[in-house]
Amino acid sequence: MSSIFEITHKDAAGRIGKLKTPHGTVETPTVMPVINPNLQVIKPSEMRDFGAQMLITNSYIISRRDELREKALKDGLHSLLDFDGPIMTDSGSFQLSVYGDIEITNEQIIEFQKTIGSDVGVPLDIPTPPDVPRSRAESELETTIKRLIEARGMVNDEMLLAGPVQGSTYTDLREKCASTISEHKFDVYPIGAVVPLMESYRYAELVDVIVSSKKGLDPTVPVHLFGAGHPMMFALAVALGCDLFDSAAYALYAKDRRYITSKGTYHIDNLSYLPCSCPICVSHTAEEVKKADNCSDLLARHNLYVTFEEIRLIKQSIKEGNLLELVELRCRSHPRMLEALKRMYSYSDWIEKYDPASKSTFFYCGPESAQRPEVLRFSKRLERFTIKGTAVIRPFSMRTYPESDNDLIFKAPFGSFPAELSEVYPFNAEVINDTDLESLGKALENTIRLIELNPDAEFTFIKGKELEHPLFEKLEKIADVKE
Amino acid sequence: MSSIFEITHKDAAGRIGKLKTPHGTVETPTVMPVINPNLQVIKPSEMRDFGAQMLITNSYIISRRDELREKALKDGLHSLLDFDGPIMTDSGSFQLSVYGDIEITNEQIIEFQKTIGSDVGVPLDIPTPPDVPRSRAESELETTIKRLIEARGMVNDEMLLAGPVQGSTYTDLREKCASTISEHKFDVYPIGAVVPLMESYRYAELVDVIVSSKKGLDPTVPVHLFGAGHPMMFALAVALGCDLFDSAAYALYAKDRRYITSKGTYHIDNLSYLPCSCPICVSHTAEEVKKADNCSDLLARHNLYVTFEEIRLIKQSIKEGNLLELVELRCRSHPRMLEALKRMYSYSDWIEKYDPASKSTFFYCGPESAQRPEVLRFSKRLERFTIKGTAVIRPFSMRTYPESDNDLIFKAPFGSFPAELSEVYPFNAEVINDTDLESLGKALENTIRLIELNPDAEFTFIKGKELEHPLFEKLEKIADVKE
Numbered sequence: 025m026s027s028i029f030e031i032t033h034k035d036a037a038g039r040i041g042k043l044k045t046p047h048g049t050v051e052t053p054t055v056m057p058v059i060n061p062n063l064q065v066i067k068p069s070e071m072r073d074f075g076a077q078m079l080i081t082n083s084y085i086i087s088r089r090d091e092l093r094e095k096a097l098k099d100g101l102h103s104l105l106d107f108d109g110p111i112m113t114d115s116g117s118f119q120l121s122v123y124g125d126i127e128i129t130n131e132q133i134i135e136f137q138k139t140i141g142s143d144v145g146v147p148l149d150i151p152t153p154p155d156v157p158r159s160r161a162e163s164e165l166e167t168t169i170k171r172l173i174e175a176r177g178m179v180n181d182e183m184l185l186a187g188p189v190q191g192s193t194y195t196d197l198r199e200k201c202a203s204t205i206s207e208h209k210f211d212v213y214p215i216g217a218v219v220p221l222m223e224s225y226r227y228a229e230l231v232d233v234i235v236s237s238k239k240g241l242d243p244t245v246p247v248h249l250f251g252a253g254h255p256m257m258f259a260l261a262v263a264l265g266c267d268l269f270d271s272a273a274y275a276l277y278a279k280d281r282r283y284i285t286s287k288g289t290y291h292i293d294n295l296s297y298l299p300c301s302c303p304i305c306v307s308h309t310a311e312e313v314k315k316a317d318n319c320s321d322l323l324a325r326h327n328l329y330v331t332f333e334e335i336r337l338i339k340q341s342i343k344e345g346n347l348l349e350l351v352e353l354r355c356r357s358h359p360r361m362l363e364a365l366k367r368m369y370s371y372s373d374w375i376e377k378y379d380p381a382s383k384s385t386f387f388y389c390g391p392e393s394a395q396r397p398e399v400l401r402f403s404k405r406l407e408r409f410t411i412k413g414t415a416v417i418r419p420f421s422m423r424t425y426p427e428s429d430n431d432l433i434f435k436a437p438f439g440s441f442p443a444e445l446s447e448v449y450p451f452n453a454e455v456i457n458d459t460d461l462e463s464l465g466k467a468l469e470n471t472i473r474l475i476e477l478n479p480d481a482e483f484t485f486i487k488g489k490e491l492e493h494p495l496f497e498k499l500e501k502i503a504d505v506k507e
Numbered sequence: 508m509s510s511i512f513e514i515t516h517k518d519a520a521g522r523i524g525k526l527k528t529p530h531g532t533v534e535t536p537t538v539m540p541v542i543n544p545n546l547q548v549i550k551p552s553e554m555r556d557f558g559a560q561m562l563i564t565n566s567y568i569i570s571r572r573d574e575l576r577e578k579a580l581k582d583g584l585h586s587l588l589d590f591d592g593p594i595m596t597d598s599g600s601f602q603l604s605v606y607g608d609i610e611i612t613n614e615q616i617i618e619f620q621k622t623i624g625s626d627v628g629v630p631l632d633i634p635t636p637p638d639v640p641r642s643r644a645e646s647e648l649e650t651t652i653k654r655l656i657e658a659r660g661m662v663n664d665e666m667l668l669a670g671p672v673q674g675s676t677y678t679d680l681r682e683k684c685a686s687t688i689s690e691h692k693f694d695v696y697p698i699g700a701v702v703p704l705m706e707s708y709r710y711a712e713l714v715d716v717i718v719s720s721k722k723g724l725d726p727t728v729p730v731h732l733f734g735a736g737h738p739m740m741f742a743l744a745v746a747l748g749c750d751l752f753d754s755a756a757y758a759l760y761a762k763d764r765r766y767i768t769s770k771g772t773y774h775i776d777n778l779s780y781l782p783c784s785c786p787i788c789v790s791h792t793a794e795e796v797k798k799a800d801n802c803s804d805l806l807a808r809h810n811l812y813v814t815f816e817e818i819r820l821i822k823q824s825i826k827e828g829n830l831l832e833l834v835e836l837r838c839r840s841h842p843r844m845l846e847a848l849k850r851m852y853s854y855s856d857w858i859e860k861y862d863p864a865s866k867s868t869f870f871y872c873g874p875e876s877a878q879r880p881e882v883l884r885f886s887k888r889l890e891r892f893t894i895k896g897t898a899v900i901r902p903f904s905m906r907t908y909p910e911s912d913n914d915l916i917f918k919a920p921f922g923s924f925p926a927e928l929s930e931v932y933p934f935n936a937e938v939i940n941d942t943d944l945e946s947l948g949k950a951l952e953n954t955i956r957l958i959e960l961n962p963d964a965e966f967t968f969i970k971g972k973e974l975e976h977p978l979f980e981k982l983e984k985i986a987d988v989k990e
C-alpha cells in the first residue's frame with residue numbers, strides 16, 4: 025500500500041483519494057493545469073478559483089532560460105510561480121520526443137527538480153509514440169526503465185518521484201513496464217505518450233493502454249494519465265483507475281479559439297449561443313466573446329471552469345456509486361467514445377475485481393449496460409443458486425403468477441433470479457420495458473445456464489409479450505415457455 | 508401560417524422561432540419563469556440576468572387578492588411585476604383542477620387578463636388529468652372547447668390568446684381537440700395537463716400526448732408545453748416541436764432543497780460537490796449551500812442558470828443540425844427517458860416530414876439511432892436506386908474490392924448505397940465499427956430489400972469480420988456472401 029495515497033471512496037475501478045505531497049494534500053481525481061513558465065495566460069495564483077489544487081510545469085523549460093533558472097534556484101519553484109500548493113514538474117521528455125535530442129541528462133534534470141523544490145519530479149523517460157515497430161518500443165522502454173531506476177536512486181523524501189509507464193501501443197509491454205517499475209516503488213505512475221491516441225480519437229486503444237498499464241501496477245498507487253486534459257474522457261479514464269490529469273488544453277484550445285465542453289469541443293466562431301453557465305458565459309454573449317480583444321483569455325477561463333466542473337461531477341458520481349452511468353452518458357458524445365465504452369466493458373472481468381458489490385441503483389443506459397461488471401458478477405455466481413422442484417420464471421413486471429416451489433424473476437440484462445432478491449442491488453436496477461437485443465440475449469443466456477445448472481428442477485418460463493430473440497428456440501427445449 | 512411566429516431554423520420537428528408579442532419579440536425555444544404574485548423568490552426584474560425573455564404569472568391569483576388586483580387594474584400587469592418584457596398569464600385552470608371549483612367565470616378571467624395588459628391570455632380550460640374514464644375526458648373537452656371559442660370571440664389584437672389542447676391520455680382526443688380549435692386561430696397552443704405524467708416519469712406517454720397534439724395543429728404555430736420546467740426533458744420536447752416551457756420548478760424545487768441539472772435532480776443534502784459552473788456553484792461549496800440561511804434562494808438561482816443553459820444548448824444544436832444527438836444523450840439520463848426516446852422514434856415517420864434533408868454529420872449514438880428519420884427516409888427511397896449488371900457491396904471500411912458494374916457500400920444503420928454517396932449526408936455518418944444488433948438488423952433489412960428490388964442484378968456481399976445476425980441466412984439466399 026502506498027503511504028502517500030489514501031483511497032477514500034470507490035466505484036468501478038475508479039476512486040476518490042488523498043495524495044500527500046510536500047506542499048499539502050490534494051483530493052483526486054483532479055486535473056493539474058499546465059503552467060507555461062514563459063507565458064501565463066492565467067496566473068497560477070488564480071488557479072484555485074477554478075478548482076485547481078495542484079499545478080504542473082516544465083522543469084526543462086525553466087532550466088533552459090537564464091532568468092527562470094536563476095530565480096528558481098534562488099527562491100524555489102513555488103516562489104517562481106507564486107503558488108504555495110503542490111507543483112509537479114515535467115522533465116523535458118516531451119521536448120525530447122519532438123526534437124529527438126535535448127541538452128540535459130536524466131541525472132541533471134532530476135537533480136534540478138529536487139533543487140528547485142518540485143513536489144513531484146519526473147525522470148527523463150522516452151515517450152514512445154503509438155504504432156512504432158516493436159523493436160523500437162522495446163529498446164526505448166529499456167532506456168526508460170534504466171533512467172527510472174537511476175532517478176529512484178537519487179530521490180528520497182524531498183520530493184515525490186513519478187515512474188512513467190511506456191510501451192507504445194503494445195499492451196504486453198505496458199503491463200511489463202508497469203510491473204517492472206513497480207518493484208522500485210515510485211510515488212506516482214504516469215501513463216505516458218497517450219496524447220497521439222487522444223488527438224486522433226483512438227479512445228478504444230487508449231482504454232487498452234490504460235487497462236494494460238493498470239494491470240501491472242499495485243491497485244493502491246496513484247495513476248496519472250499524462251497529457252490528458254479534455255473533460256470528455258475524464259469519466260472513462262477515472263472509471264479505469266486514473267487519478268490525475270494535466271491540462272494544457274485549456275490554454276492551447278483557447279489560443280486556437282476552441283471552446284471545451286464535457287461533450288466535445290466547439291470552435292467559438294461556430295457558436296451562436298454559449299451552452300454553459302460559468303461566470304464568463306453568463307456575462308457574455310457568443311458574439312461578444314468572438315469579438316473580444318481578450319477572447320483567448322475568456323475562452324481559457326471558460327475551459328478551466330468546465331474542466332473542474334467535470335471533476336466535481338465525477339467525484340459526486342463515485343460517492344453515489346453511479347460513475348458507470350456517467351461514463352455511459354459521456355461515451356455517447358462521439359461514436360469513437362462509444363467504441364471506447366464497448367472496449368472498456370470488454371474488460372469487465374478486470375473492473376469487477378474493484379467494483380463495490382453494493383451501490384444504490386443500477387440504471388440501464390443501453391446495450392453496453394448488459395456488459396457491466398454487476399451483470400458479469402451475477403453470471404459468475406449462477407452456480408450458487410440451487411433450485412429443486414418446480415420453478416416459475418416470471419417477467420419482473422408481472423405481479424400474479426402460478427404457484428411453484430421457486431419464484432424467479434426474469435429481468436434483462438441480468439437473467440433469472442430468486443424473487444426475494446429483487447430489491448437487492450443490482451437486481452433493483454431501473455431498466456427499460458422493451459429492452460435492447462444485446463440485453464435480452466445476455467439475460468436469456470444466463471437463464472439458460474441457470475436451467476442447465478439445475479437439471480432436476482422443472483422450469484416454466486412466462487414470456488412477456490413481444491419478446492423475440494433467437495435464443496428462445498434453445499430455451500424452449502429446456503423449459504416450458506408460456507406467453 | 509402564423510403572423511406572430513416566424514420559424515428561422517429547423518431540426519427534427521424542432522425549431523428556433525421568433526414570437527411577436529405586444530411587449531416585444533422573444534426567441535424560442537424558451538422557458539418562462541413562473542412568477543408567484545404573492546411571493547417572489549427572485550425578482551422579475553432580475554430574470555433577464557439568467558436568460559429569461561418572457562415571464563408567466565397567474566391572473567386568477569392576482570384577481571383574488573385586493574391589493575394585487577387594484578394595482579394591476581390601475582397600473583397594469585407589467586408595472587405590478589416591474590418587468591417590461593412579455594408576460595403570459597394563466598387563468599386559474601390549475602386551481603380549478605385542484606379545488607374542483609373557482610370563483611370566476613371564463614368570461615371574467617379573459618376580460619381581466621385583457622384589462623391588466625397580459626401579453627398572452629389563457630381561457631379557463633379544464634385540465635383533464637391522465638387516466639380518467641373516456642366519458643369524462645370527452646365531456647370536459649367539450650366544455651374546454653366551448654370556453655376557448657367564447658374567449659376567442661372576446662379577444663382581438665390587444666393580447667395574444669392561447670388555445671390549450673386537452674384530452675387526457677386519449678391521443679385521438681388530443682388530436683381532435685387540436686384540429687378543432689385550430690379552426691378558431693389561436694395565437695399560442697399550450698399542451699395542457701401533462702404535469703402528472705412528468706411527475707410520475709411517464710415520459711413515453713408524454714411523447715404520445717405531444718405528438719398527437721402536434722398532429723392536429725398547423726406546424727407553423729407556436730406550441731407551449733404547459734407546466735414543463737425541468738431541463739432534462741426540454742431537448743426531447745423541442746425535437747417534437749414544442750417552443751415554450753414554463754418553470755415553477757426552479758423555485759418549488761429550491762424550496763424543497765432540490766438542485767436541478769440537465770441530467771436529473773439531486774437533493775442538496777446528498778451533494779458533496781456542486782457539479783456546475785454557475786456563479787453560485789463556483790463561489791460556494793456544497794457544504795456552504797446546505798448551511799446557508801438563503802439556501803433556497805441560492806438553489807433557485809442555480810436552478811434558473813442551468814435551465815437557461817439547456818435552452819442555449821438546444822438552440823445551438825438546432826442551428827448545427829444535431830438536436831437528435833442531444834436528445835439521444837439526454838434520454839440516457841434515466842431508463843424512463845430512454846423509453847421515451849424509443850417512443851419518439853416510433854414516430855420517425857412523422858418527424859421525417861419536418862426534419863431537414865441535409866445537415867452536417869449524423870453521429871451514431873446507439874440502437875435508437877437506427878430508427879432516426881434519416882434512416883427511415885433512406886428505407887423509403889430504396890426504389891429510386893436502379894441497379895443493373897454486377898454489384899459488389901463492401902464494408903464502409905474496406906478500400907480495395909473486386910471490380911463490378913456497381914460499387915456499393917454497406918454501412919449500418921443505413922444499409923447498402925452507391926459509393927459515390929458516401930460523403931453525402933446522412934451516409935457520411937460517424938458510426939461505430941462493431942455496431943449494435945438493432946443497427947445491423949436495420950442495415951441488413953434495407954440491403955435485402957434493395958436486392959429484392961433489383962432481381963436482375965447480380966449481388967456480391969463482402970461481409971466484414973465478426974458480423975453475426977440471423978438475417979444473414981436470408982441474405983445468403985439472394986446474394987453471394989463472402990467473408
Ligand SMILES: [Mg+2]
Pocket residue numbers: 344345346347348383384385386387
Ligand atoms: Mg451504480
Ligand SMILES: [Mg+2]
Pocket residue numbers: 827828829830831866867868869870
Ligand atoms: Mg444531425
Ligand SMILES: [Zn+2]
Pocket residue numbers: 300301302303304305306326327329
Ligand atoms: Zn462557460
Ligand SMILES: [Zn+2]
Pocket residue numbers: 783784785786787788789809810812
Ligand atoms: Zn450552479
